[in-house]
Amino acid sequence: MVLPIYVYGAPVLREQTEDVHENSPALQQLIDDMIDTMHGAAGIGLAAPQVGRMERLFVVDLTPLAEEGEQPDIPSQPMVFINPEIIAEGETETEFEEGCLSIPDLHETVIRPEAVRVRFLNRAFEPQEMTVDGMMARVIQHEYDHLEGILFIDLISPFRRRLLRRRLREMARGEVDAEYPLAVDTPRSA
Numbered sequence: 001m002v003l004p005i006y007v008y009g010a011p012v013l014r015e016q017t018e019d020v021h022e023n024s025p026a027l028q029q030l031i032d033d034m035i036d037t038m039h040g041a042a043g044i045g046l047a048a049p050q051v052g053r054m055e056r057l058f059v060v061d062l063t064p065l066a067e068e069g070e071q072p073d074i075p076s077q078p079m080v081f082i083n084p085e086i087i088a089e090g091e092t093e094t095e096f097e098e099g100c101l102s103i104p105d106l107h108e109t110v111i112r113p114e115a116v117r118v119r120f121l122n123r124a125f126e127p128q129e130m131t132v133d134g135m136m137a138r139v140i141q142h143e144y145d146h147l148e149g150i151l152f153i154d155l156i157s158p159f160r161r162r163l164l165r166r167r168l169r170e171m172a173r174g175e176v177d178a179e180y181p182l183a184v185d186t187p188r189s190a
Contacts, residue, residue, distance in 0.1 A: 001033050002040040002181060003051040008103045009172025010185035012049050014149040017056040019083050023125040027055070031123060034059045035078050041180035043101045045139045047146030050102050052183060056083045058143035065135055075130070082121040086144055087129075090115030096138055098152045104178040106167065108156045112141050 006012055020027060030053065038046040038059055047058040061078035092114040099107040115133035118140055122128050132140060142152060153161060153168070170176070174184035 001036060003033050003037045004181040004183035005037065005041060005046075005050050005101050005178075006052055006183045006185060007171055007174075007176055008151070008153075008168055010052075010102075010183065012052050012054070012185065013102055013146070013151060015049065015054060016149050017048060017054050017147045019056050020121075027057075028123075030055065031057070031059065031080055035061070037180075038078075038101075041101050041178070045143045046101060047143045049146050049149075056147050057081065058084070058146065060136070060139050060143065062135060062139065075136075080123040081118070081140070081143070082123070082125070084118055084120035084140070084144055084147070086116050086141065087119050088117035088131075089113040090133070090137075094138075098138070098142060100142070100152055101178075101180070102146075103151065103153065103168075103171065104176055104182075106153075106164065108153060108160060108164075110152050110155045112138055112155075116141060118144075 034046050034051060037051060038061060044062055044064065045058060045060045048055045058081050059078055060081065063077045090113045093111050094114045095109050095111050097107045098110045114137060115131060116137045117129065117131045119129045153164065176182065
């Protein structure tokens with residue numbers, strides 16, 4: 001089932017998530033729904049807070065990039081990251097223009113480590129650890145930030161944030177359109 005995606009201004013996007021302690025049919029259904037939602041919105045990553053849930057969980061599917069030849073060496077997709085921890089970051093940083101399903105039609109250049117080592121449980125609740133770089137590393141970091149209540153716009157310069165202030169206020173008030181279902185939860189101080 002495709003779930004609505006919460007947009008900028010929704011308090012759920014700023015909260016820290018809670019560890020998942022057991023595998024269950026409800027968790028598996030949430031994973032299926034998140035994958036359907038990500039695909040329905042033509043996204044390559046989606047974190048639980050974006051669909052109003054506080055589980056420490058995100059999904060990633062870089063298949064569209066692999067099909068375009070932009071990311072040829074990726075693990076089997078889609079991937080499920082339960083209780084992820086970034087345990088190491090590479091020293092080299094790269095710039096890339098990021099977007100977010102919770103901030104429709106806004107893209108900004110973000111600097112992140114080129115590579116990360118991540119520890120997590122997969123969909124079968126099996127412990128995993130992997131080192132990734134390139135786009136996979138970027139998407140993992142972006143989705144991991146969602147679990148910490150961090151949005152990619154928090155990582156841009158204060159000057160760029162000031163330039164976007166009006167547009168973000170409008171978005172927080174629900175003045176936003178997308179090609180997928182949105183949930184607008186207007187904060188008290190919008």
